[in-house]
Amino acid sequence: MAESIVMDVRDFSFTYPGVEKPSLKKINLPIKENKITAMIGPSGCGKSTLLRAMNRIHDLYPGNTYEGEINLYKANGEKENILKIKKENDFIRLRQEVGMIFQKPTPFPMSIFDNVAYGLRLAGIKNKTELQDRVETALKGAAIWNETKDRLNESALGMSGGQQRRLCIARAVALKPRVLLFDEPTSALDPISTGAIEELIAEIKDEVSVVIVTHNMQQASRLSDYTAFMYLGELIEYDDTEKIFLNPGEKLTEDYITGRFG
Amino acid sequence: MNRLFVNKLILGLSTLSAVIGIGFLFWILITLSYKGITSIHWSTFTNDLVEGGIRNLLVGQFTMAILASFLAVPLGMMAGIYLREYGHGSKLASVIRNLSDVMMSAPSIVIGVFVFALLVDPFGGYNGWAGIVALAIMMIPIIISTTDNMLALVPKELREAGIALGGSKHKIILQIVIKAAKVGITTGILLSFARIIGETAPLLFTSANNQFFTMDLNGQFPSLTVSIYNLATYPDEASRELAWAASFILTMIVLCINLIGRFVIRNKK
Numbered sequence: 001m002a003e004s005i006v007m008d009v010r011d012f013s014f015t016y017p018g019v020e021k022p023s024l025k026k027i028n029l030p031i032k033e034n035k036i037t038a039m040i041g042p043s044g045c046g047k048s049t050l051l052r053a054m055n056r057i058h059d060l061y062p063g064n065t066y067e068g069e070i071n072l073y074k075a076n077g078e079k080e081n082i083l084k085i086k087k088e089n090d091f092i093r094l095r096q097e098v099g100m101i102f103q104k105p106t107p108f109p110m111s112i113f114d115n116v117a118y119g120l121r122l123a124g125i126k127n128k129t130e131l132q133d134r135v136e137t138a139l140k141g142a143a144i145w146n147e148t149k150d151r152l153n154e155s156a157l158g159m160s161g162g163q164q165r166r167l168c169i170a171r172a173v174a175l176k177p178r179v180l181l182f183d184e185p186t187s188a189l190d191p192i193s194t195g196a197i198e199e200l201i202a203e204i205k206d207e208v209s210v211v212i213v214t215h216n217m218q219q220a221s222r223l224s225d226y227t228a229f230m231y232l233g234e235l236i237e238y239d240d241t242e243k244i245f246l247n248p249g250e251k252l253t254e255d256y257i258t259g260r261f262g
Numbered sequence: 263m264n265r266l267f268v269n270k271l272i273l274g275l276s277t278l279s280a281v282i283g284i285g286f287l288f289w290i291l292i293t294l295s296y297k298g299i300t301s302i303h304w305s306t307f308t309n310d311l312v313e314g315g316i317r318n319l320l321v322g323q324f325t326m327a328i329l330a331s332f333l334a335v336p337l338g339m340m341a342g343i344y345l346r347e348y349g350h351g352s353k354l355a356s357v358i359r360n361l362s363d364v365m366m367s368a369p370s371i372v373i374g375v376f377v378f379a380l381l382v383d384p385f386g387g388y389n390g391w392a393g394i395v396a397l398a399i400m401m402i403p404i405i406i407s408t409t410d411n412m413l414a415l416v417p418k419e420l421r422e423a424g425i426a427l428g429g430s431k432h433k434i435i436l437q438i439v440i441k442a443a444k445v446g447i448t449t450g451i452l453l454s455f456a457r458i459i460g461e462t463a464p465l466l467f468t469s470a471n472n473q474f475f476t477m478d479l480n481g482q483f484p485s486l487t488v489s490i491y492n493l494a495t496y497p498d499e500a501s502r503e504l505a506w507a508a509s510f511i512l513t514m515i516v517l518c519i520n521l522i523g524r525f526v527i528r529n530k531k
Binding site: 055057060061062088091092093095096099100102103104106108109110118119122123168171172175 | 350417419420421422423424425426427428429430431433437438441442444
């Protein structure tokens, strides 16, 4: 059975403002639907830069140069090159389809309920019962409903670090995006909280396609279906996770995953 | 041996300096309290200046300071938001930031003279509006700088997270970033208010003073600080007593606003 592709990075190069050399060079990478794709590589290899290009968070800061294509395939099979987006409304739509979870937990200074409802309200949902339903579903989906159901109106800033991360996942999941981008979602978390987040990611892949950037190779190997290895702004190798970790095609990949550098 | 001696010397000197500094502060406060409290009567609060009270002065001072805040707070906050959120490293933003810092230390008398030339001279006389503008000019740079600094403390991830959920930049700033910096900005506003409520020089030849109760901002407007300045120079005992009383009350007001500011910080952090 051929797996369908939800996003497709083609000959993509990216240059930060004020820098001569591109930080990403001619990247080609498919993101398969309802699978987990991990991006690994040493610090500064460009994996976060690539991830942040996939919903164009870079555009918060002016002056970046994009070349190539990043196509997003709609449910009806149409494709859209997200690098061509210029209008504010289209950006908003893109970010509702391609969500992002950041390295640090980023609860907004408002109640737990409002945190999750924030994106929904931006998407134009005003109906109270619908909001409540979707917030509840999202919190259940992120496995923090039991901990939060009695304190939905309390400030989200009072939650523990692990809870805040799951809240951020709930917030992103609530929008029912087609793709979720995770930028090192478990950095600086203890093993138990890490386990909880990983379990969560493995569960939500039935609903969304996941791209995860991680420094932790064990995490990539146990969690992902596909792995991309990046080095110095180039994609060195992309394949089934099993293949990458057991029988990599490139010497560089092998050196990295066996810990010879990086 | 020598090292220990130097250590003791430095410790001694800095303790002495601290004691001298605090000593003067307490001297001022004690004199002020002693002379002030004994000069305060019930009539101080119920009479206007013409009858030996400060009712109209208090109302006038607060009216001008509050109206100045209405002018300065939105302007200052919007300028601060521009500097931090939109100017982002542009030449214009850094020029404005530097000018605003210079303005913060501008002598208040200079601001008074400027407003005199702008709003008093051409309009044929002292008026309350001129006083309000002068106070607002003093306030704006303080609010710009607090807003700018407090927004800088909001982690950029928070903005990115908002954008990633589909928010537009202005919505993220208004609904999330400002909220996250709310406590700091509120405190800054309170402190800048405390600063202008005790200012004399910007009012001296803008709103001048008025012995009678008035709410007419087109004419001379009563002010506590200018009255203290005037009363203290009068030869009669009653005027000087009133100056002490007014000084004490003004100090208490400034102290209270400062304490509220600190209280807000401590409780919200």
